[in-house]
Amino acid sequence: MGPFAARFSVTPSLSGGTEVQIPPLGSLGLASHDGPAHLKVRLDTLDQDRTFALANDTNGLAAASQTAATDVQNGVTRLLTRSIVAGLLGALLLSAIVFRRWRRVLAGVGVAAATLTATGAITAVTFKPGSIEEPTYHGLLANAPAVVGDARRIADQFTKYRDQLQRMVGNISKVYATFSTLPVYQASPDTIRVLHVSDLHLNPAAWTVIAAVVKQYQVNVVVDTGDINDWGSQVEASFVAAIGALGVPYVYVRGNHDSSITAAAVAAQPNAVVLDNQIATVAGLTFAGIGDPRFTPDKEASAEIDDVPGLLDASGSQLAATVDAAGTPVDIALVHDPASAGPLNGAVPLVLAGHRHTRKVSILAPVSGRSETRLMVSGSTGGAGLRGLEGDTPTPLEMTLIYLDPSHTLQAYDEITVGGSGTAEVTIRRRLAADDPDSEPATPASPQSHSASPAPLNSFNPSPSRR
Template identity: 40%
Template sequence: MQLRPITSPQGRRLARQVGIGLLAIFGALMGAAVAPAAQAQVGPLTVDVKVRPSLSPGATVDLPPVGSVQFPTHWAPVQVRASIRSVDVDAARAVIDQPAQLEKLTASAPDTVKKAAAQSLAVSLLFAFAGAALLTGLATRSWHGVGLGLAVVAVATLLLGGLTAVSFDSAQLAEPKFTGLLSSAPYVQRRTTSLAERLESYRSGLADFVQSVTTLYAVGQQLPRPDTGLNGDVTTVLHISDLHLNPIGFDLADRLVTQFGVELVVDSGDLSTWGSTAEEGFVNRIGALKVPYVFVRGNHDSQAIADAVARQRNAIVLDGAVTSIIGLRIAGVADPRDLPAEGAKDDLGKAEVQASVERLAAVVDGYDNEHPDEPVQIAVVHDPTRLDALRGKVPLILSGHMHARDVTYTSGTRTMVEGSTGGAGLTADGLRRLSEGNPVPLEATLLYFAKSGPEAGRLLAYDEITVGGLGLTSVSIDRVLVPKDEVNPAPTPTPTTSPSTTSATP
């Protein structure tokens, strides 16, 4: 058979038809891309559902702020995406208070989302055909060209539909891939042979996700205001600790900074695990927080890690020094040990820890003597086991190291030991707990200080944030109001935004 050259009439006709077909496909893709989402009411959640051609096939459920869940249900280039648009807080409270409503929601949610997906598919197809008709009509200015373009899109649609149907595996609904906060712990799947039981596992997981998100919004609305009587004039500080190379800890910090208007982050150490130069890149996430970041080195952090932190434009590294920032005066000292290995070695070097705390206490004394009307308000150390020299000298001590939250009040000083914001990250304890199905929760604390007036600089309240549970699907926020009869620091001057640092050596 002899092939006709492209310059022949038949060749030009074929090239024109191919061009019209490609133009129609492009128009269809553009039309589908701008098609509006279908809305579904899943209990207290208003959900947008979209069905689109995509190079990332499967089904995705966005669950802000805890992340997203991806189900590899098929390999055809079509994506079904559901994302939360809004939350009815009153309805969310009702779901929390009445388990029967949650059970009802669990039973109806899959069918509701399925119906919305069908509606979105219909709208996407309508926009796809409209886009194809528009582009081919403008290019050919003939009904024949439009018809050819629509025929090409129809064939492509049938092909995509067939591939999706052939490749669809409903069992994959029980094998999701987590991103965001949800990705730091394994999904616990029931080991069953029945497809119905596997889908029931998915339904139970969906209920957990819906409950967690609704709880977050409902609890957030119910929190008492920390600024009662101050007309909202507060400074919000985020305390984190022991990230141990877990990027999910920075994800959590980033969300809290954005959602709660955090003005300063204080990190009480163990940002890394081994302190190696290979870990220095991890600290680049600090700059993305876009607020001042005060850091003291932990026993897992090397000097190289501290230097890498110091290179971040928004970071302040304290080691026997005092910094004044956003109206707060903060003293800090590095953990003097270099003990990246865990186990019995963690009990070594306590004499060195005590000496470093005593050195910081001397720095605080020297600063307070030079600034009697502007004393140090916060001391930051990593290891909280040797704090006697600081108690009574500062109203607040922030620390970490123990991977468990603890708050005490002694001798006029409130000591707040933070848990592991990285869920113990890449450490022996963290990995062991993860393998046992009992992951270390991600913990952080929001601190609210009076910004002005006679109580300026006083800690008014704090929120204890905990993200935990199997799959890290539970989110809790517990608020504590600080009694006014605790040590009340001297009035502070008008807050400044530019930090300054003073050091002293005993």
Template identity: 45%
Template structure:
């Protein structure tokens, strides 16, 4: 016991000087930190850091708040804005077609230019006046410069104001608030100066396209070796003014009657025939036009093989909308099974489902004829098609009506006259609209896949075709539709044609079914 007590005393005596030194070191350290913290130099440094931090944050917030300035650039009414962006690009937005992006300078500020509308009178004057394009191109460069200067001045004013407000709220001191505002101004001016210092005029010859413009690089035209001399620069600007004027007039001057912000939008596609570009185009249109559902009227494949089905159907996963499908004569049970594995796919075969607020009925093509050399008799095929249409008509009547129906071959639509206001079909690889009578319209889609491999063996030019259908959210009647055609192969043209349905010609599904209550199951 005594030995243990002696050991404890020896350890305590040994540790005591170390503890004293540690306490002394701690007191010196804390005293030094206290002196450092309380010194005027430290306080000034901390205050300066706070001002810089808040000023920089206010500059970023101010840039984000800048709504842009309206500017007339050539025949275009535009909105020009600055925005924080790591890449520091110039983005020309042409709604609803997409963007043209130029790698014009380094970040962290981007220049966004949105074409809001076009003055048709001025555009026509440019086209009809001798040397009109030369003068317009010369003025275009000046207009862009003036617009950029104006938006920069506005941005500097707004970020300065943001800095003043943030400084006043944070410090409640006029001098420090002014310093915060000046910091915001200086940071923004430095960023703008950096962007101007890294300007790459040659970037106009290397545009990147997004949206539907991906399929129409001819919008900007051939702009190689731009900025080598002024004449070439003016010539390329002429091409830009010419092509964008025509293309933008087409997109923005379409009638808006019959289309509401909350219209139900359905993308009608058909006959993809293994063309992978069709998936990319559909994905673009679904995002660009805010599509609520896609209606595919069949012929996804060519031969209906397991390899085709498993590989090609994978593209449906990139479509961000319900994908409603009816089997075509080139699709097999394997095709249908492969599509059914995806959560966004709805297969219709003699039933009615409520999708995106619309009651949609559909039936599969009863034939499977991938080999044109071994077709059944035409009378037998006609009878099968008619019976399938009758089966769908019965299903629609039993469900209490539908807003539209989907079939693959047009003859299947004949029994649906007077049963449903709108029938979508495909198969013909040629777009058409037909009045079936009794308040029913048949819309036949062209080939969204440009007929697939047939495109390369056909003597006629094929296009990738699809339609955006607009439905009234209350009556569910078709009010308008946009017909989109995209050049396939070596072609790069895109056309949009809007058709508005007169109010007195719009037919509701309930009108044909006597207002019966629908029993169609709903699809989220």
């Protein structure tokens, strides 16, 4: 049945009915018919190849749902055929052993045939097709009615929500440009715009917001500091396909939830550059990046790491050595965990990181004889994925738009925050590079609610001033 290996069985019963077992979640009962036979369907194993094929096929789920009824019908037909043959052969052999006379043997087979025929007739007469709409849930599936009720509408609702987010970003950008009254910083045509995202954690809403910001602000390059997936599995690899649709270069380093499979899937995108202790020039900027040294979904390997801080520090030291050996200035260094940023202090002017799902900007302690280094930690652009729904308030989607002048010097940055799943609020805060990053943020542009009238996404000239 679809990707599952299903075991069908029939047993004598006074009450009849059907039971579908889904280990370890529990089971559901259907009052499908009256006795004397009870049908049991057990979903045993998940075929890996069929599961991958189903996940990678855009029409896989629709096709599986269309063939599910046929799969069940075929399973029941095979079960009945085998049961009838087994019943008749069993009656034949048992009668032959007990009676040893052909007339009595044939009579025994006749009784078995009549019993099977009567069982089938009772089942057919009492069969209730509508019973599937009124199942009885057992075990963890006891919560299924509420889940199914939401699942029937989730696709349509989520599509509307993503479209709303896209309009929201356009609205707030237009408001920000129109009502700014303190023109402290004005982006020039040759300004390089870098969009820093991190920790998407499989949230498809993140791609909608990223695409809107890329278009609204004419972003030159998107930088992703990892955890684009949750488990790093092959099934999740298709999530990164949206990178190619952005139409701008995409620079990426692995997070602790990303595997080599994830990195390979990103690298396969036509506009993507994956860095792992490497240096590359993209959109006129020189980037150095290294993936997180851990892969935390592998619990056995993670348990063997005795010194996580030391491991992260060594990763930063490895990238710092690569930067020093390059002999050319690096504009931006990329790590996933900010704990790896220490060794890069003084080696690069700007370090971008994520991991902590909390936005923070700081200037690292000065190193004698070396230039100042600013560490910018992004919040989760994916709202921490499913983790973001665990608290009372959904985790917001956060990203940072960085402005660099033609000499690749940081001038300003916008902190863009989109309300978490189910909310409709966008906030943009402008900071100047000259400001103390630990000071209170500048007054944000007025948040837009979902009731605001949509603005065309191509109507905004991305040159907002500080509010």
